[in-house]
Amino acid sequence: MKTFNTIIIGSGFGGQSAAINLIKKGNEDFVILERRDFMGGTWCQNTYPGAAVDVQSPLYSISHEPYDWSQMFANQAELNEYTEHVITKYNLRARTQNNCNVAKIEWHDDISRWHVHCEDGRVFEGQFVINASGPLSTPVIPNFKGRDTFKGKSFHTNDWDHSYDYKGKKVAIIGSGASAAQIIPEIAKDVGELHVFQRTPHWVMPRHDYKFKGWQRALLRNKYVYKLLRWSIYWGLETRILGFKYSKAGLYRLAQKPAKEHIKKQIADPVLREKVTPDYTIGCKRIILSDTLYPAYCRDNVHLHSKDDGIAEITETGINTTHGEKLDLDLIIYSTGYDATDGVISYPVIGRGEKKLADVWEDYPRAYLGTVIPDFPNLFIVTGPNTGIGHTSAIFIIEAQMNYIMEAIHRVRSIHARSVEISPEAEESYTNHIHSEMKKTVWEHGGCNSWYKSKSGKVIAMFPGFSWTYWLWTKNFRRADHRFR
Numbered sequence: 275m276k277t278f279n280t281i282i283i284g285s286g287f288g289g290q291s292a293a294i295n296l297i298k299k300g301n302e303d304f305v306i307l308e309r310r311d312f313m314g315g316t317w318c319q320n321t322y323p324g325a326a327v328d329v330q331s332p333l334y335s336i337s338h339e340p341y342d343w344s345q346m347f348a349n350q351a352e353l354n355e356y357t358e359h360v361i362t363k364y365n366l367r368a369r370t371q372n373n374c375n376v377a378k379i380e381w382h383d384d385i386s387r388w389h390v391h392c393e394d395g396r397v398f399e400g401q402f403v404i405n406a407s408g409p410l411s412t413p414v415i416p417n418f419k420g421r422d423t424f425k426g427k428s429f430h431t432n433d434w435d436h437s438y439d440y441k442g443k444k445v446a447i448i449g450s451g452a453s454a455a456q457i458i459p460e461i462a463k464d465v466g467e468l469h470v471f472q473r474t475p476h477w478v479m480p481r482h483d484y485k486f487k488g489w490q491r492a493l494l495r496n497k498y499v500y501k502l503l504r505w506s507i508y509w510g511l512e513t514r515i516l517g518f519k520y521s522k523a524g525l526y527r528l529a530q531k532p533a534k535e536h537i538k539k540q541i542a543d544p545v546l547r548e549k550v551t552p553d554y555t556i557g558c559k560r561i562i563l564s565d566t567l568y569p570a571y572c573r574d575n576v577h578l579h580s581k582d583d584g585i586a587e588i589t590e591t592g593i594n595t596t597h598g599e600k601l602d603l604d605l606i607i608y609s610t611g612y613d614a615t616d617g618v619i620s621y622p623v624i625g626r627g628e629k630k631l632a633d634v635w636e637d638y639p640r641a642y643l644g645t646v647i648p649d650f651p652n653l654f655i656v657t658g659p660n661t662g663i664g665h666t667s668a669i670f671i672i673e674a675q676m677n678y679i680m681e682a683i684h685r686v687r688s689i690h691a692r693s694v695e696i697s698p699e700a701e702e703s704y705t706n707h708i709h710s711e712m713k714k715t716v717w718e719h720g721g722c723n724s725w726y727k728s729k730s731g732k733v734i735a736m737f738p739g740f741s742w743t744y745w746l747w748t749k750n751f752r753r754a755d756h757r758f759r
């Protein structure tokens with residue numbers, strides 16, 4: 275068994291931020307455990323055609339690690355390069371154990387240490403655990419009737435098989451959310467036929483992407499200019515929460531009107547227009563930014579199947595639709611998303627007194643600041659329940675969480691305590707507040723069913739407010755709400 279002061283699970287931006295913060299605080303006694311044979315998380319794993327970020331790159335990046343972005347919304351290759359740059363700069367590869375799929379973590383109260391078990395039998399001991407296993411890192415494929423019988427090629431968008439040549443092939447993509455919206459325009463021009471199975475349409479807004487000119491890139495190398503751009507993007511995006519939170523007051527119309535115009539401008543066919551027009555309030559599901567999705571739907575080789583023309587069953591040779599059509603297919607792409615709520619931590623977590631996190635979260639996942647849970651001492655969850663954000667950068671929230679996590683660890687160390695734990699009262703009051711605020715949001719009353727909700731029907735994936743409010747909360751460590759041992 276190897277022993278470290280802190281064990282970080284996951285090597286995406288969450289794990290990297292945790293590691294960098296620990297290094298900056300002089301706490302170098304940590305290890306990163308990563309289940310894959312490479313590091314980097316989301317942008318190293320999601321290599322599907324067209325993969326790109328939906329938040330402007332100067333904001334969707336670590337605040338103290340500016341980069342020479344070539345365009346406003348970086349594509350996967352550039353994000354991968356950026357990730358490599360961060361990992362190399364802080365020498366994180368040397369501190370990482372790859373191929374360690376964490377299978378269980380267990381708190382030992384007698385020694386005040388966590389034992390972290392990897393699937394291959396390796397065990398690590400640590401005083402603190404920072405779980406950064408990612409909100410969207412474990413793909414989900416629904417159990418379609420006959421799924422396993424298909425004899426052609428199939429994969430999830432998260433595991434794109436680049437050895438497979440889709441050119442000229444008959445392809446189906448199941449799902450029409452954010453990843454599908456990037457893949458469809460990219461592959462439509464090369465495949466023979468493309469069948470898109472859409473359960474519910476998404477609202478789509480123009481993307482307004484922009485390639486930086488040489489002189490602009492030169493200007494942005496000045497850290498003050500870069501910061502100015504970053505903060506103007508931040509405050510511009512922050513106003514969007516008004517539409518999500520106060521949509522009942524009619525603010526959603528400010529966004530829904532241009533989204534409707536986007537449909538009219540890009541699609542002439544009234545039947546197709548109707549198929550892509552959602553019947554719920556904008557913002558209830560993730561808004562897609564795309565200038566190329568609707569033109570792709572207009573192509574002769576692309577067929578959009580909506581809910582009333584869905585999948586009856588998957589067969590050996592393709593898909594039978596509920597309209598009785600039998601589609602012969604070479605490839606089925608599952609763009610069916612992730613378990614971002616009930617399954618957000620994919621391994622068993624056993625806390626004080628053998629308490630299981632799965633039992634604590636049986637009704638719905640909950641945590642103080644989306645980060646800490648009573649009876650699970652010294653455990654911090656990055657991008658935990660109700661920390662997701664639809665209107666700005668997830669990295670902003672990750673960095674805010676680091677304020678709180680680093681302060682908690684610092685306090686334990688400075689008073690030579692063994693552990694820190696949130697009080698049940700503080701967690702309960704925080705969770706009640708979050709879900710009472712949530713009632714105001716479009717995610718609760720916008721008339722849609724989205725992956726933001728857990729099986730309980732509660733919205734778990736989103737934070738119901740301004741991201742700066744969350745940031746302020748993480749900066750204010752409330753000593754009285756915590757128990758030190």
Ligand SMILES: Cc1cc2nc3c(=O)[nH]c(=O)nc-3n(C[C@H](O)[C@H](O)[C@H](O)COP(=O)(O)OP(=O)(O)OC[C@H]3O[C@@H](n4cnc5c(N)ncnc54)[C@H](O)[C@@H]3O)c2cc1C
Nearest residue numbers: 284286287288309315316327328329376407408411667668
């Ligand atoms: C396709 C896609 C597009 C996205 N676009 C945006 C966007 O435009 N804007 C935005 O703000 N956010 C976006 N996100 C959300 C994205 O998840 C976050 O922005 C951010 O990358 C999360 O970083 P993370 O480190 O928490 O998680 P991840 O990047 O997912 O990293 C988690 C890491 O933990 C590892 N891991 C998981 N389980 C285990 C285990 N049991 N043992 C060991 N290692 C484990 C994984 O292999 C992975 O490397 C997107 C996500 C996806 C999937």
